[in-house]
Structures are given as C-alpha cells and as structure tokens.
Amino acid sequence: MATNAPRVAGRHFLQIPGPSPVPERILSAIARQTIDHRGPDFGKLGLRVLDGMRTIFKTKGHVVIYPASGTGAWEAALANTLSPGDKVLMVETGHFATLWKTMAAKLGVEATFIPSDWRAGADVAAIEAALREDKAHAFKAVCVVHNETSTGCTSRIDEVRKAIDAAGHPALLMVDTISSLASVDYRHDEWGVDVTVAGSQKGLMLPPGLSFNAVSEKALAASKTSRLPKSFWGWEEMIAVGKSGYFPYTPATNLLYGLDEAIKMLHEEGLDSVFARHLRHGEATRRAVAAWGLENLCTNPKHFSPVLTAVVMPEGHDADKLRSVILDAFDMSLGTGLSKVAKKVFRIGHLGDINDLTLIGTLAGVEMGLGLAGVPHKAGGVAAAMAYLADTKREGSAKAA
Numbered sequence: 001m002a003t004n005a006p007r008v009a010g011r012h013f014l015q016i017p018g019p020s021p022v023p024e025r026i027l028s029a030i031a032r033q034t035i036d037h038r039g040p041d042f043g044k045l046g047l048r049v050l051d052g053m054r055t056i057f058k059t060k061g062h063v064v065i066y067p068a069s070g071t072g073a074w075e076a077a078l079a080n081t082l083s084p085g086d087k088v089l090m091v092e093t094g095h096f097a098t099l100w101k102t103m104a105a106k107l108g109v110e111a112t113f114i115p116s117d118w119r120a121g122a123d124v125a126a127i128e129a130a131l132r133e134d135k136a137h138a139f140k141a142v143c144v145v146h147n148e149t150s151t152g153c154t155s156r157i158d159e160v161r162k163a164i165d166a167a168g169h170p171a172l173l174m175v176d177t178i179s180s181l182a183s184v185d186y187r188h189d190e191w192g193v194d195v196t197v198a199g200s201q202k203g204l205m206l207p208p209g210l211s212f213n214a215v216s217e218k219a220l221a222a223s224k225t226s227r228l229p230k231s232f233w234g235w236e237e238m239i240a241v242g243k244s245g246y247f248p249y250t251p252a253t254n255l256l257y258g259l260d261e262a263i264k265m266l267h268e269e270g271l272d273s274v275f276a277r278h279l280r281h282g283e284a285t286r287r288a289v290a291a292w293g294l295e296n297l298c299t300n301p302k303h304f305s306p307v308l309t310a311v312v313m314p315e316g317h318d319a320d321k322l323r324s325v326i327l328d329a330f331d332m333s334l335g336t337g338l339s340k341v342a343k344k345v346f347r348i349g350h351l352g353d354i355n356d357l358t359l360i361g362t363l364a365g366v367e368m369g370l371g372l373a374g375v376p377h378k379a380g381g382v383a384a385a386m387a388y389l390a391d392t393k394r395e396g397s398a399k400a401a
Contacts, residue, residue, distance in 0.1 A: 013332035015362045017149045017308035018179055019201035019208055020352030022258075026205055029261035030254045037251055046245030049256055052263035053212060056181060056204075056271075057196055059188040062215040064238045065259075067252035070178040070199030073211035074100050075107070076233040077174050077195040081141065081219055083227035084108040088141045089130055089171065091122040095150035095338040100143060100176065107228055112139070118340060121148070121155035121303035124163045131167035140222075141172040141194075147180035150338040152310035152347065153298040154184060161192045172219055178202060181212075182266055183307050183351045185275045194219040202307070203274075205265070205352045206258045215239075265353075278306035281350040281359050284388045285309045288363045288381035292370065297345050307351040308335065312344060314376050319346040326369035332362065356389045 014021050035041050053063045066072050082088070090101050091114045104111045114126045122144050131139065142164060147154045157175055164173060172194040177186055181196075182203030188196050193216065200210035215235060223235050237248045266274055282304060289296055289311050297310035313319045320343050323334050335347030348366065350359055363382045370377045 016335040017349040023353045026258045030258040043245035057188040057214040064213045068211045073197040079228040079230040081222040086140045087138045090143045094148035097145045120300040121153045124159045128163035131169040143174045145176040149179040152305040153303045154305045282306040284385040288385040291384035292377040292381040310345045322373045325373040330365040332365045
C-alpha cells in the first residue's frame with residue numbers, strides 16, 4: 001500500500017517575488033460569508049475599497065478594480081486609450097516589460113522597444129532622446145514597468161515624467177506597479193502618471209485575482225476616442241457604476257473583503273513605514289549576497305529593488321537545481337529565473353507582510369542551501385544581514401527616543 005509523504009513541520013516559506021504570503025487577518029476577512037453584490041452593504045464596501053485604493057495610489061482621480069490578474073489590467077490600460085496602429089514607446093527592463101510589449105502587438109499596437117541588458121531600470125536619457133526625435137508625436141504612450149520582477153531593478157518614474165516633459169511630448173505615461181504598489185513609494189498624481197496598473201498578490205498581500213487601473217483625466221479623455229475593442233475592460237461603465245460602490249458585473253466579493261482589510265493594515269503601519277521596511281530588507285539581502293561573494297543581477301545602485309533581489313549563479317551552476325535543493329531541504333520557495341536569465345539567477349522575495357526575523361530565516365535557508373548544493377560561496381551572508389538589521393533597528397530606536 002502506498003504511503004503518504006511524511007508531514008513537514010513548520011510553515012512553508014514562500015519567498016518568491018509574489019504572490020506573497022497572505023496574513024491571517026486578510027485570510028479571515030476573505031473567509032466571511034458572501035453578500036449580495038447588489039445590496040446596500042456591498043455598496044458601502046465598494047466605496048471603501050475604491051477610496052482606500054486612491055490613498056495607496058496617491059491619487060484623487062479614478063480607480064477601477066477588475067476581478068482579474070495583473071495581465072488584465074495591462075490590457076485595460078492599452079485598450080482604453082489606444083487605437084489600432086497607434087505607436088507606443090516601451091523599455092525592455094526585463095521579462096514582464098517584454099510580455100507587455102507582446103500584448104501590445106497582439107492588440108494591433110506598434111511598440112518601439114528601447115533595449116537593455118536587464119541589469120538596470122529604464123534608461124531615462126534614452127526615453128527623452130526617442131521622444132525628442134518623434135517630431136510628429138506619433139508615440140501615443142510611454143509604457144514603463146516600475147519594479148521589474150524578473151530582474152530586481154526599479155525604474156525612477158519621477159525621472160521618466162521629467163524626461164517626457166523635457167521633450168515636450170504629449171504621450172500618455174503608463175506604469176506597471178504590479179510588484180511595487182504598497183511596497184515601494186509611488187505617487188500617481190505627483191509624478192503625472194496617466195494610467196497605473198496594479199495587482200493584488202504582491203504588496204497588497206492578497207491572493208491573485210484583483211487588478212487595478214488608476215486613471216488620470218487625460219487618460220479618460222483619450223478613452224473617448226480609443227478604437228481598440230473593449231467590453232469587460234471598458235472604463236466608462238466601471239467608473240459610472242463605481243460612483244455608488246457597485247460593479248457592472250459580478251465582482252470578486254470575498255477578495256474585496258480582503259482588500260478592505262489590507263488597506264487598513266497598510267495605514268495602521270503607515271505607508272512611509274511600509275516603504276522604509278522594504279528598503280531595509282532589500283539592503284540587508286544585498287549585503288548577504290555580497291558577503292556570500294555572489295553577484296546581484298541589478299548593477300545600478302539607484303535602481304536596486306526593495307521588493308526582491310535577483311542573484312546571479314556562479315558559472316556552471318544551475319539556479320533551478322539550487323532552488324530544488326532548498327525546497328526539499330527547508331520547505332522554502334524562491335523565484336526562478338525567467339526567459340533570458342532562466343537557470344542563471346534565483347530571486348529572493350522580500351515583500352508584503354515580512355519582518356526582520358522572516359528575512360533572516362529566508363537568508364539562512366539560502367546560505368545553507370548554497371552549501372548543500374555545492375555552490376561556491378563564502379560564509380557570513382546571514383551574519384552581515386543580521387548586523388545591518390540590528391544596527392538600523394538601534395538607530396531607529398534612538399531616533400524615536
């Protein structure tokens with residue numbers, strides 16, 4: 001008779017760059033009984049989460065919530081603002097920027113792709129140069145991924161906006177914040193973003209299943225003349241019905257319960273504190289990687305991600321083999337390398353509801369796994385991270401005192 005595999009004690013460490021672990025408070029909220037999505041209680045919930053998401057995007061404008069993955073929000077951003085044959089300017093910051101470009105092509109949009117080696121965020125000078133050359137203003141939008149989940153590089157959206165303005169170009173600015181929203185400082189209104197794309201399963205700490213567009217008045221105006229086909233993704237009806245807290249179709253009610261709780265948790269901690277925590281954990285992780293004698297995929301310190309760290313494997317060693325060893329030995333999942341960097345890097349997620357001890361446990365699993373897998377490295381990565389976290393904790397306590 002076949003026997004079941006033995007139970008593994010303790011919890012699984014989900015340290016991929018999203019989905020991130022879901023806190024118990026959010027799981028409990030999601031577990032509530034479903035209510036009538038046409039009833040008065042749902043309208044109140046809808047208004048709360050729409051207003052709450054405005055505070056997360058840092059916008060006073062329109063927010064649309066879809067029962068979809070982040071890919072759906074990508075499509076909504078393009079379909080609502082563009083027409084067949086329109087040209088857009090995109091930046092090859094990594095795997096997900098490439099997927100967004102592929103989607104644009106499938107929709108009949110012509111994308112000019114600024115190439116990169118995947119080791120830094122968006123090249124602001126290249127964006128400005130391309131826009132200055134576009135004398136006819138053929139580019140209808142500039143599309144940038146804020147935090148590229150495949151590489152651990154974060155682009156400076158404030159600088160992208162300055163580049164567009166310096167070129168005197170009227171293109172819309174569209175930004176993917178799927179892996180950065182609620183983890184990295186982001187300012188939709190202040191940075192002049194026209195469409196922000198987001199998802200539920202990263203910094204918002206929910207399971208996958210909700211996606212978002214934050215929409216400027218300029219983008220809404222563009223939607224009036226857009227000729228790409230859209231029905232489910234259309235903003236007009238969503239915004240009109242959303243004014244009373246409802247959806248034009250059946251919403252993901254229980255995920256909205258979780259979103260309501262997530263927004264409360266983010267504000268209880270304070271968004272600035274959330275961003276500072278992620279910055280600390282990113283720096284601690286990079287110090288561990290350096291102490292191991294390994295290489296960070298992102299080479300520009302200005303673009304280091306607070307959300308994840310992509311670690312380059314030594315020549316001749318397979319990142320997926322290391323990940324498998326760590327999963328088997330320590331019940332911890334790390335992110336795989338994608339497309340161009342498949343098997344060459346592994347990714348450590350440090351986002352969402354994570355604290356210092358969780359991070360140290362994660363780094364300990366990596367350091368032990370490197371040894372078990374026979375990957376050349378130096379000892380002391382965990383110690384370097386611990387020292388940094390302890391020092392910054394003391395500094396924070398001293399400032400508070």
